[in-house]
Amino acid sequence: MTSALLIDDHPMMLQGCRHLLQDIGVDPIIEATDVRTGHGAFLRHRPDVVIVDLTLAGDDLGGLSLIQRIIQAERKTRILVLSMHNDPTIVKRALDSGVAGYVLKDSPSSEFVAAFQKVATGSTHLSHEIAVQVALLRNKSDELASKNLTDREIQILSLLARGNNYDQIATKLGISYSTVTNACSSMRTKLQVRTLADLIRFALQNDHGITH
Template sequence: MTSALVVDDHPIVYQGCRRILQDMGVDTVLDAGSVVAGYRSFLRRKPDMVIADLTFSGDDLGGLALIRRIRTTNVNARVVVFSMHNDPTVVARALECGALGYVLKDAPPSELMAACERALAGEPHLNHKLALQVALLRSRGDSTPAKDLSEREKQVLSLLARGNTYDQIASKLGISYKTVANASSLMRDKLRVKNLAGLIRFAISNQMDS
Protein backbone atom coordinates (compact mmCIF):
# COMPACT_ATOMS: atom_id res chain seq x y z
CA MET A 1 0.00 0.00 0.00
CA THR A 2 1.48 3.33 -1.10
CA SER A 3 0.40 6.63 0.44
CA ALA A 4 1.05 10.29 -0.31
CA LEU A 5 0.31 13.56 1.50
CA VAL A 6 -0.49 16.72 -0.48
CA VAL A 7 0.07 19.95 1.49
CA ASP A 8 -1.50 22.90 -0.33
CA ASP A 9 -4.13 25.47 0.62
CA HIS A 10 -5.88 25.36 -2.79
CA PRO A 11 -8.42 22.52 -3.08
CA ILE A 12 -8.17 22.50 -6.88
CA VAL A 13 -4.44 21.74 -6.62
CA TYR A 14 -5.13 18.86 -4.26
CA GLN A 15 -7.76 17.44 -6.62
CA GLY A 16 -5.34 17.60 -9.54
CA CYS A 17 -2.53 15.98 -7.55
CA ARG A 18 -4.88 13.27 -6.32
CA ARG A 19 -5.86 12.31 -9.86
CA ILE A 20 -2.22 12.14 -10.93
CA LEU A 21 -1.26 10.06 -7.90
CA GLN A 22 -4.19 7.70 -8.36
CA ASP A 23 -3.23 7.25 -12.02
CA MET A 24 0.22 6.26 -10.75
CA GLY A 25 -1.31 3.60 -8.52
CA VAL A 26 -0.96 5.41 -5.18
CA ASP A 27 -3.51 3.79 -2.86
CA THR A 28 -4.08 6.55 -0.30
CA VAL A 29 -3.90 10.30 -0.97
CA LEU A 30 -4.09 12.54 2.11
CA ASP A 31 -4.44 16.32 2.16
CA ALA A 32 -3.59 19.22 4.45
CA GLY A 33 -4.20 22.93 3.92
CA SER A 34 -1.47 24.44 6.10
CA VAL A 35 2.07 23.90 7.31
CA VAL A 36 0.90 22.91 10.80
CA ALA A 37 -1.76 20.51 9.52
CA GLY A 38 0.71 19.05 7.05
CA TYR A 39 3.31 18.33 9.69
CA ARG A 40 0.75 16.81 12.04
CA SER A 41 -0.58 14.61 9.27
CA PHE A 42 2.95 13.53 8.38
CA LEU A 43 3.62 12.51 11.99
CA ARG A 44 0.31 10.71 12.37
CA ARG A 45 -0.06 8.97 8.99
CA LYS A 46 3.60 8.50 7.96
CA PRO A 47 3.00 8.75 4.18
CA ASP A 48 5.51 7.34 1.70
CA MET A 49 5.80 10.72 0.01
CA VAL A 50 4.86 14.38 0.56
CA ILE A 51 3.97 16.88 -2.17
CA ALA A 52 4.14 20.39 -0.71
CA ASP A 53 3.67 23.96 -1.84
CA LEU A 54 6.03 26.62 -0.47
CA THR A 55 3.60 29.51 -0.01
CA PHE A 56 0.51 29.46 2.18
CA SER A 57 -1.98 32.19 3.02
CA GLY A 58 -0.34 34.53 5.55
CA ASP A 59 2.80 32.39 5.58
CA ASP A 60 5.23 33.31 2.78
CA LEU A 61 7.60 30.43 1.99
CA GLY A 62 6.43 28.58 5.11
CA GLY A 63 6.80 25.37 3.12
CA LEU A 64 10.56 25.61 3.61
CA ALA A 65 10.08 25.23 7.35
CA LEU A 66 7.76 22.28 6.74
CA ILE A 67 10.35 20.48 4.61
CA ARG A 68 13.02 21.11 7.22
CA ARG A 69 10.84 19.77 10.05
CA ILE A 70 9.81 16.69 8.08
CA ARG A 71 13.40 15.87 7.20
CA THR A 72 14.52 16.47 10.78
CA THR A 73 11.87 14.00 11.94
CA ASN A 74 12.69 11.47 9.23
CA VAL A 75 15.91 11.89 7.28
CA ASN A 76 14.61 9.44 4.66
CA ALA A 77 11.35 11.34 4.04
CA ARG A 78 10.59 11.93 0.37
CA VAL A 79 9.35 15.45 -0.36
CA VAL A 80 8.48 16.91 -3.75
CA VAL A 81 7.89 20.66 -3.95
CA PHE A 82 5.03 21.73 -6.25
CA SER A 83 5.27 25.52 -6.43
CA MET A 84 4.80 28.61 -8.57
CA HIS A 85 8.22 29.94 -7.46
CA ASN A 86 10.72 29.65 -10.33
CA ASP A 87 13.40 31.79 -8.68
CA PRO A 88 16.56 29.59 -8.60
CA THR A 89 17.41 30.97 -5.15
CA VAL A 90 14.14 29.61 -3.76
CA VAL A 91 14.60 26.33 -5.63
CA ALA A 92 18.11 25.94 -4.25
CA ARG A 93 16.96 26.60 -0.69
CA ALA A 94 14.14 24.05 -0.99
CA LEU A 95 16.67 21.44 -2.10
CA GLU A 96 19.01 22.40 0.74
CA CYS A 97 16.12 21.98 3.20
CA GLY A 98 15.72 18.41 1.99
CA ALA A 99 13.31 18.38 -0.96
CA LEU A 100 14.01 15.47 -3.30
CA GLY A 101 12.24 17.06 -6.26
CA TYR A 102 10.95 20.44 -7.43
CA VAL A 103 8.17 20.93 -9.99
CA LEU A 104 6.65 24.22 -11.16
CA LYS A 105 2.87 24.53 -11.13
CA ASP A 106 2.79 25.49 -14.81
CA ALA A 107 4.59 22.27 -15.78
CA PRO A 108 2.64 19.53 -17.60
CA PRO A 109 1.10 16.79 -15.41
CA SER A 110 3.60 14.31 -16.82
CA GLU A 111 6.45 16.15 -15.09
CA LEU A 112 4.78 15.99 -11.68
CA MET A 113 4.11 12.31 -12.25
CA ALA A 114 7.75 11.72 -13.19
CA ALA A 115 8.95 13.61 -10.11
CA CYS A 116 6.67 11.57 -7.85
CA GLU A 117 7.73 8.28 -9.39
CA ARG A 118 11.38 9.19 -8.92
CA ALA A 119 10.76 10.35 -5.36
CA LEU A 120 9.09 7.05 -4.46
CA ALA A 121 12.19 5.34 -5.83
CA GLY A 122 14.38 7.60 -3.69
CA GLU A 123 15.74 9.52 -6.67
CA PRO A 124 15.92 13.33 -7.17
CA HIS A 125 14.07 15.24 -9.87
CA LEU A 126 14.70 18.72 -11.27
CA ASN A 127 14.07 19.72 -14.87
CA HIS A 128 17.08 20.72 -16.94
CA LYS A 129 16.35 24.47 -17.03
CA LEU A 130 15.95 24.79 -13.26
CA ALA A 131 18.94 22.54 -12.62
CA LEU A 132 21.11 24.79 -14.81
CA GLN A 133 19.90 27.97 -13.09
CA VAL A 134 20.58 26.52 -9.64
CA ALA A 135 24.04 25.36 -10.72
CA LEU A 136 24.89 28.83 -12.07
CA LEU A 137 23.62 30.46 -8.88
CA ARG A 138 25.80 28.26 -6.71
CA SER A 139 28.85 28.77 -8.92
CA ARG A 140 28.65 32.58 -8.68
CA GLY A 141 28.56 32.87 -4.92
CA ASP A 142 28.17 36.67 -5.22
CA SER A 143 25.35 37.46 -2.76
CA THR A 144 25.19 40.99 -1.36
CA PRO A 145 26.73 41.17 2.15
CA ALA A 146 24.48 41.94 5.12
CA LYS A 147 27.13 43.89 7.03
CA ASP A 148 25.14 47.14 6.92
CA LEU A 149 22.16 45.62 8.76
CA SER A 150 21.64 46.12 12.48
CA GLU A 151 21.19 43.10 14.76
CA ARG A 152 17.48 43.87 15.03
CA GLU A 153 17.14 44.04 11.26
CA LYS A 154 18.94 40.70 10.93
CA GLN A 155 16.51 39.17 13.42
CA VAL A 156 13.54 40.48 11.47
CA LEU A 157 15.01 39.31 8.17
CA SER A 158 15.72 35.83 9.54
CA LEU A 159 12.14 35.47 10.76
CA LEU A 160 10.78 36.73 7.44
CA ALA A 161 12.80 34.06 5.64
CA ARG A 162 11.26 31.39 7.86
CA GLY A 163 7.79 32.38 6.69
CA ASN A 164 6.66 34.59 9.57
CA THR A 165 4.24 37.48 9.02
CA TYR A 166 4.85 40.96 10.42
CA ASP A 167 2.41 40.25 13.26
CA GLN A 168 4.17 37.00 14.14
CA ILE A 169 7.58 38.68 14.12
CA ALA A 170 6.34 41.50 16.35
CA SER A 171 5.03 38.94 18.84
CA LYS A 172 8.19 36.83 18.82
CA LEU A 173 10.55 39.80 19.23
CA GLY A 174 8.33 41.75 21.64
CA ILE A 175 8.16 44.81 19.38
CA SER A 176 5.35 46.60 17.56
CA TYR A 177 4.02 45.83 14.11
CA LYS A 178 5.11 49.32 13.03
CA THR A 179 8.68 48.64 14.16
CA VAL A 180 8.78 45.48 12.04
CA ALA A 181 7.33 47.31 9.03
CA ASN A 182 9.84 50.16 9.42
CA ALA A 183 12.74 47.71 9.75
CA SER A 184 11.65 45.98 6.55
CA SER A 185 11.44 49.30 4.73
CA LEU A 186 14.94 50.31 5.87
CA MET A 187 16.34 46.92 4.84
CA ARG A 188 14.86 47.27 1.36
CA ASP A 189 16.73 50.56 1.00
CA LYS A 190 20.00 49.18 2.40
CA LEU A 191 19.91 46.03 0.28
CA ARG A 192 18.48 47.79 -2.78
CA VAL A 193 15.58 45.39 -3.22
CA LYS A 194 12.13 46.49 -4.33
CA ASN A 195 9.75 44.47 -2.17
CA LEU A 196 9.22 41.86 0.53
CA ALA A 197 9.86 39.01 -1.90
CA GLY A 198 13.27 40.55 -2.65
CA LEU A 199 14.11 40.64 1.06
CA ILE A 200 13.13 36.99 1.46
CA ARG A 201 15.21 35.96 -1.56
CA PHE A 202 18.20 37.82 -0.10
CA ALA A 203 17.77 36.08 3.28
CA ILE A 204 17.45 32.65 1.71
CA SER A 205 20.47 33.12 -0.55
CA ASN A 206 22.52 34.16 2.48
CA GLN A 207 21.11 31.28 4.58
CA MET A 208 19.67 33.67 7.15
CA ASP A 209 16.69 31.34 7.66
CA SER A 210 18.77 28.63 9.31
Protein backbone atom coordinates in the same frame (compact mmCIF):
# COMPACT_ATOMS: atom_id res chain seq x y z
CA MET B 1 2.00 0.39 -2.17
CA THR B 2 3.31 3.97 -2.01
CA SER B 3 1.61 6.43 0.33
CA ALA B 4 1.57 10.19 -0.15
CA LEU B 5 0.74 13.33 1.79
CA LEU B 6 -0.52 16.27 -0.28
CA ILE B 7 -0.19 19.70 1.34
CA ASP B 8 -1.72 22.59 -0.61
CA ASP B 9 -4.32 25.24 0.20
CA HIS B 10 -5.93 25.22 -3.27
CA PRO B 11 -8.82 22.70 -3.49
CA MET B 12 -8.54 22.35 -7.27
CA MET B 13 -4.81 21.63 -7.04
CA LEU B 14 -5.44 18.99 -4.36
CA GLN B 15 -8.12 17.38 -6.49
CA GLY B 16 -5.98 17.36 -9.63
CA CYS B 17 -2.95 15.89 -7.87
CA ARG B 18 -5.07 13.29 -6.10
CA HIS B 19 -6.52 12.06 -9.40
CA LEU B 20 -3.06 11.84 -11.00
CA LEU B 21 -1.70 9.88 -8.05
CA GLN B 22 -4.70 7.56 -7.95
CA ASP B 23 -4.15 6.79 -11.64
CA ILE B 24 -0.67 5.42 -10.87
CA GLY B 25 -1.83 3.41 -7.87
CA VAL B 26 -0.73 5.60 -4.97
CA ASP B 27 -2.58 4.66 -1.78
CA PRO B 28 -3.34 6.02 0.73
CA ILE B 29 -3.36 9.72 -0.24
CA ILE B 30 -3.63 12.04 2.76
CA GLU B 31 -4.44 15.74 2.34
CA ALA B 32 -3.73 18.88 4.37
CA THR B 33 -4.14 22.59 3.66
CA ASP B 34 -1.78 24.41 6.03
CA VAL B 35 1.46 24.08 7.99
CA ARG B 36 -0.14 22.92 11.24
CA THR B 37 -2.40 20.24 9.79
CA GLY B 38 0.30 19.19 7.34
CA HIS B 39 2.82 18.62 10.12
CA GLY B 40 0.25 16.76 12.21
CA ALA B 41 -0.74 14.54 9.28
CA PHE B 42 2.91 13.72 8.62
CA LEU B 43 3.53 12.69 12.23
CA ARG B 44 0.39 10.52 12.29
CA HIS B 45 0.77 8.78 8.94
CA ARG B 46 4.50 8.90 8.10
CA PRO B 47 3.87 8.76 4.33
CA ASP B 48 6.48 7.60 1.82
CA VAL B 49 6.34 10.87 -0.12
CA VAL B 50 5.30 14.38 0.92
CA ILE B 51 4.14 16.76 -1.81
CA VAL B 52 4.09 20.34 -0.53
CA ASP B 53 3.43 23.83 -1.84
CA LEU B 54 5.69 26.58 -0.49
CA THR B 55 2.90 29.12 0.05
CA LEU B 56 0.25 27.82 2.43
CA ALA B 57 -2.88 29.56 3.69
CA GLY B 58 -1.47 33.02 3.04
CA ASP B 59 1.84 32.18 4.71
CA ASP B 60 4.42 33.13 2.09
CA LEU B 61 7.09 30.41 2.01
CA GLY B 62 5.56 28.76 5.09
CA GLY B 63 6.10 25.48 3.27
CA LEU B 64 9.84 25.91 3.74
CA SER B 65 9.51 25.90 7.52
CA LEU B 66 7.24 22.85 7.27
CA ILE B 67 9.80 21.04 5.14
CA GLN B 68 12.47 21.74 7.75
CA ARG B 69 10.24 20.40 10.55
CA ILE B 70 9.47 17.23 8.57
CA ILE B 71 13.16 16.63 7.81
CA GLN B 72 14.01 17.14 11.48
CA ALA B 73 11.41 14.53 12.43
CA GLU B 74 12.47 12.03 9.75
CA ARG B 75 15.55 12.76 7.67
CA LYS B 76 14.79 9.98 5.17
CA THR B 77 11.43 11.45 4.13
CA ARG B 78 11.12 11.98 0.38
CA ILE B 79 9.74 15.47 -0.31
CA LEU B 80 8.53 16.85 -3.65
CA VAL B 81 7.81 20.58 -3.91
CA LEU B 82 4.97 21.60 -6.23
CA SER B 83 5.07 25.38 -6.41
CA MET B 84 4.45 28.44 -8.56
CA HIS B 85 7.80 29.89 -7.39
CA ASN B 86 10.48 29.70 -10.10
CA ASP B 87 12.86 32.16 -8.42
CA PRO B 88 16.17 30.23 -8.19
CA THR B 89 16.81 31.76 -4.77
CA ILE B 90 13.66 30.09 -3.44
CA VAL B 91 14.34 26.84 -5.31
CA LYS B 92 17.84 26.71 -3.83
CA ARG B 93 16.49 27.24 -0.31
CA ALA B 94 14.10 24.33 -0.82
CA LEU B 95 16.85 22.07 -2.17
CA ASP B 96 19.16 23.05 0.66
CA SER B 97 16.39 22.12 3.10
CA GLY B 98 16.53 18.55 1.82
CA VAL B 99 13.77 18.17 -0.80
CA ALA B 100 14.28 15.52 -3.46
CA GLY B 101 12.31 17.17 -6.26
CA TYR B 102 10.91 20.49 -7.42
CA VAL B 103 8.13 20.91 -10.00
CA LEU B 104 6.41 24.10 -11.13
CA LYS B 105 2.62 24.20 -10.97
CA ASP B 106 2.37 25.18 -14.62
CA SER B 107 4.36 22.12 -15.72
CA PRO B 108 2.59 19.37 -17.70
CA SER B 109 0.87 16.75 -15.55
CA SER B 110 3.22 14.16 -17.05
CA GLU B 111 6.20 15.94 -15.47
CA PHE B 112 4.51 15.93 -12.07
CA VAL B 113 3.87 12.19 -12.35
CA ALA B 114 7.43 11.51 -13.52
CA ALA B 115 8.84 13.63 -10.69
CA PHE B 116 6.72 11.81 -8.11
CA GLN B 117 7.82 8.41 -9.38
CA LYS B 118 11.49 9.43 -9.32
CA VAL B 119 11.25 10.83 -5.80
CA ALA B 120 9.30 7.80 -4.56
CA THR B 121 12.00 5.43 -5.83
CA GLY B 122 14.83 7.35 -4.19
CA SER B 123 15.91 9.49 -7.12
CA THR B 124 15.65 13.24 -7.63
CA HIS B 125 13.91 15.53 -10.10
CA LEU B 126 14.60 19.09 -11.16
CA SER B 127 13.63 20.53 -14.53
CA HIS B 128 16.57 21.45 -16.78
CA GLU B 129 15.67 25.15 -16.85
CA ILE B 130 15.50 25.42 -13.07
CA ALA B 131 18.64 23.33 -12.67
CA VAL B 132 20.63 25.77 -14.83
CA GLN B 133 19.33 28.76 -12.89
CA VAL B 134 20.14 27.14 -9.55
CA ALA B 135 23.64 26.24 -10.74
CA LEU B 136 24.26 29.88 -11.66
CA LEU B 137 22.86 30.96 -8.32
CA ARG B 138 25.05 28.52 -6.40
CA ASN B 139 28.15 29.98 -8.03
CA LYS B 140 27.10 33.51 -7.17
CA SER B 141 25.86 32.49 -3.73
CA ASP B 142 29.29 31.09 -2.91
CA GLU B 143 30.73 34.52 -3.73
CA LEU B 144 28.02 36.35 -1.76
CA ALA B 145 28.33 33.92 1.16
CA SER B 146 32.00 34.81 1.36
CA LYS B 147 30.75 38.30 2.20
CA ASN B 148 28.64 36.73 4.99
CA LEU B 149 25.27 37.54 3.41
CA THR B 150 22.43 35.44 4.77
CA ASP B 151 19.87 33.63 2.60
CA ARG B 152 17.29 36.28 3.51
CA GLU B 153 19.67 39.11 2.58
CA ILE B 154 20.42 37.47 -0.78
CA GLN B 155 16.69 37.14 -1.39
CA ILE B 156 16.13 40.84 -0.59
CA LEU B 157 19.06 41.73 -2.86
CA SER B 158 17.39 39.74 -5.63
CA LEU B 159 14.15 41.69 -5.23
CA LEU B 160 16.01 45.00 -5.17
CA ALA B 161 17.60 44.10 -8.50
CA ARG B 162 14.12 43.63 -9.93
CA GLY B 163 13.04 47.12 -8.95
CA ASN B 164 11.08 46.40 -5.78
CA ASN B 165 10.97 49.01 -3.03
CA TYR B 166 11.07 48.24 0.69
CA ASP B 167 7.27 48.01 1.03
CA GLN B 168 6.99 45.64 -1.92
CA ILE B 169 9.81 43.44 -0.62
CA ALA B 170 8.20 43.25 2.83
CA THR B 171 4.88 42.23 1.29
CA LYS B 172 6.36 39.62 -1.05
CA LEU B 173 8.46 37.99 1.66
CA GLY B 174 5.85 38.29 4.40
CA ILE B 175 8.19 40.20 6.70
CA SER B 176 8.07 43.63 8.34
CA TYR B 177 9.26 46.86 6.74
CA SER B 178 11.81 47.29 9.53
CA THR B 179 13.23 43.81 8.84
CA VAL B 180 13.86 44.86 5.24
CA THR B 181 15.51 48.16 6.21
CA ASN B 182 17.67 46.43 8.84
CA ALA B 183 18.74 43.80 6.30
CA CYS B 184 19.68 46.46 3.76
CA SER B 185 21.65 48.35 6.37
CA SER B 186 23.48 45.14 7.27
CA MET B 187 24.23 44.43 3.59
CA ARG B 188 25.63 47.92 3.04
CA THR B 189 28.08 47.27 5.84
CA LYS B 190 29.03 43.79 4.63
CA LEU B 191 29.40 44.88 0.99
CA GLN B 192 31.13 48.12 1.95
CA VAL B 193 28.73 50.37 0.06
CA ARG B 194 27.49 53.67 1.45
CA THR B 195 23.98 54.25 0.11
CA LEU B 196 20.86 52.41 -0.98
CA ALA B 197 21.65 53.47 -4.56
CA ASP B 198 25.04 51.78 -4.26
CA LEU B 199 23.37 48.65 -2.91
CA ILE B 200 20.90 48.57 -5.80
CA ARG B 201 23.76 49.07 -8.25
CA PHE B 202 25.55 46.08 -6.71
CA ALA B 203 22.36 44.03 -7.00
CA LEU B 204 21.97 44.91 -10.68
CA GLN B 205 25.60 44.09 -11.42
CA ASN B 206 25.07 40.63 -9.88
CA ASP B 207 21.57 39.95 -11.18
CA HIS B 208 22.73 37.07 -13.40
CA GLY B 209 23.38 35.09 -10.27
CA ILE B 210 20.69 36.24 -7.83
CA THR B 211 17.71 36.62 -10.13
CA HIS B 212 16.09 34.73 -12.94
